[in-house]
Amino acid sequence: MKLTRAKVRFIFRQNRKGVATREIARDMKVSQRRVQQVIKEYRETGRVPVYGEKKGRPSKPYDGGEAQSSRRPTNDIDLEHGC
Numbered sequence: 001m002k003l004t005r006a007k008v009r010f011i012f013r014q015n016r017k018g019v020a021t022r023e024i025a026r027d028m029k030v031s032q033r034r035v036q037q038v039i040k041e042y043r044e045t046g047r048v049p050v051y052g053e054k055k056g057r058p059s060k061p062y063d064g065g066e067a068q069s070s071r072r073p074t075n076d077i078d079l080e081h082g083c
Helices: 005-017 021-028 032-045 064-070
Strands: none
Touching: 005 021, 005 032, 021 032
16 A cells, blocks of 8 residues: 555654554554554654655656557568568
């Protein structure tokens, strides 16, 4: 499950109250280890970690020529040259 800012804040509030990480994880439907990682990152950096924003593989710029070449009909293939 994706951790939003509200969910991360909830983890911190519960942790400050002394709630066990197992219970926080159960309430948030994430693993206990993930709760521990969020708390650890906050303690080490002093900043609230950001999850789910601008993460993952960067997108490639769209090139119209690529779309045209992939949509070329099969009857345009030159059978003499094997292309």
